[in-house]
Amino acid sequence: MAHVEHAATAPALSASNGPAILQEVKPAVLPRAVLVQNHRSFSWITEKICGIIEGKTPVWWWVCFSVACFVASFTVAGLTYLVATGVGVWGHANPVNWAWDIVNFVFWIGIGHAGTLISAILCLLRQKWRTSINRAAEAMTIFAVVCAAIFPVFHVGRIWYAWYLFPIPNSNVIWQNFRSPLEWDVFAVSTYGTVSVLFWYVGMIPDLATLRDRFFFAGHKVRSFLYGVFAMGWRGSNRHWSNYEMAYLILAGISTPLVLSVHTIVSFDFAVSLIPGWHTTIFPPYFVAGAIFSGFGMVLTLILPLRAVFHLEDLITQYHIDCMCKITLATGTIVGYAYSIEFFIAWYSANPYEGFAFINRAFGHYAWAYWVMISCNVITPQLFWSRRVRNNTTLVWVLAIFVNVGMWFERFVIIVTSLARDFLPSSWGYYSPSVVEIFTFFGTFGVFSSLFLLFVRFLPLMPMAELKAVTPAADAHGHDHGDAARDGAAAPHPRHH
């Protein structure tokens, strides 16, 4: 508080000689976490990240990739059987005509949202710790969208008519029903997938140029050519960086409303209907929070093993893990709050159908699913309050798996319990998935993992240029050398700004 008192007395002392207050009152320098530990140099970062790509393919990679491809074959088999036979091979039957397909779709698309949160929202909020995880998280987003898209596309049954989802002129002269949230979803998800790929690619251009030049001088002309084509002739020109940084900022600026709108529109698929348990205004914010919660669960699940395998402890520090755990805690708490508010509103609305839907969720035939959801989503994240839990990397990884499981069950509970017990008891039913459905969903983890492993092997795992920019040596004014208490790039620059 010394600064405040000083400021209060300063005007009287310096009234005669100009704005001395500003010179005397210095903003407090808060200690900032070090984002790259052990004073690593620029070239150390280049060697570390490029080394993953340039080195020999590790044995564990082949083992994991083979397993992932084997698991992915379950999806291929399940979908082939579905296309050859008909959509009836899934366990859908009245009254539950929407089940695992949409559960899995929302599950995967939700996972993707943490990638965009990290790359876009944290960029706008100037959270510099995002730099070491944003590339991998964006890759996760894209592969999650790929897995998500499988389900609605194949649920149309006759997959060769899937293009009817888009407004392409057809011989029936029938256009899409733009009054339906399902059609909004087509635009939301396809825009989301496209913009995520573009954002990911643009962020990678400078790093691809680094790889191009390294492969060229190492004598790998073909690899240099391939990376070079995608590097677009990037040469590190500051005139280019100026436009590039602006473009990146705009992409972050538009991805933020995009990611919020995508899960809002996904929630409209339910909220705009009249089914008790779906028809609630809380759905958009509740779905967005849940999506980010599940996505951070998946980010932790992926990043922690990579950190251990590639020895990235200097780049993904305990501070990064703390930040991710705290976001998981915050969004998990929002999700828990949403669960309780749903119950409150069901009672407060005095709507008997709505009230029944929620009592039935907690104590009906699907109560087991509900309590799995509550334990994984409400109780698990609360453990992240403890520093000891956050410091235990293995435990964090296990808890992140619980978050993934819990968020899958959340979608299952919302979708299946509401449909299985609607207005008329005569139409009630109990839904169980078929083997084909289970295989198809199980296989998507293989699809996701094999794509992610390919990314780890062939593309820079972390944005090298951005990482260099957050080291103390990147500061143009050079007053940060040896000052480990502060993050150089984020420190104030009083002389030039």
Place this chain on the structure above:
Amino acid sequence: MAAQSFGLIATFDKTPDVYRAAEKVRDAGYRHWDVITPFPVHGLDKAMGLKRSIVPRISLAGGITGLVTGMTLVWWTGAVENPLIVGGKPMFSPIFAFPVSYELAILFTAFATIIGMFVVNGLPMHYHPVLKYDHIRRGMDDTFYIVIEARDPRFNLANTKALLAQAGGRDIQELEA
């Protein structure tokens, strides 16, 4: 002069060095020059005297085009080309057209931003003289360069070389065009 000269390139090892050197080159009044950095250096645009990027204007144009496209699509398909009554709802309303228009606005903004950034930067360009410099690989790694082009009206081999040396540049060499 046998091979035509593109200009001079000078090497700098530390961020503050290249920052101060950029201020000196700017103050000497050069127009056709550039700084090669492995990462975006905070404040270097100001040290080079660069104007604000025009990419946001291209983005805005893209966004407006997307929004108008979305509204037009929903209106033309639903109310003009083949009007069908669905659920007793109006043939067109900006309310239900909004989500699709909003997504298209974002999609078109993204494309406009990225294509705009490439066009303004003159990329892709795989044959730039700077890329032929022997040590340019370090410019994508940990070293900084200042390039002053020969076409600059103030360019004079001896004087420009002296300026770069005085600004702290080492290993000053001519670049082939």
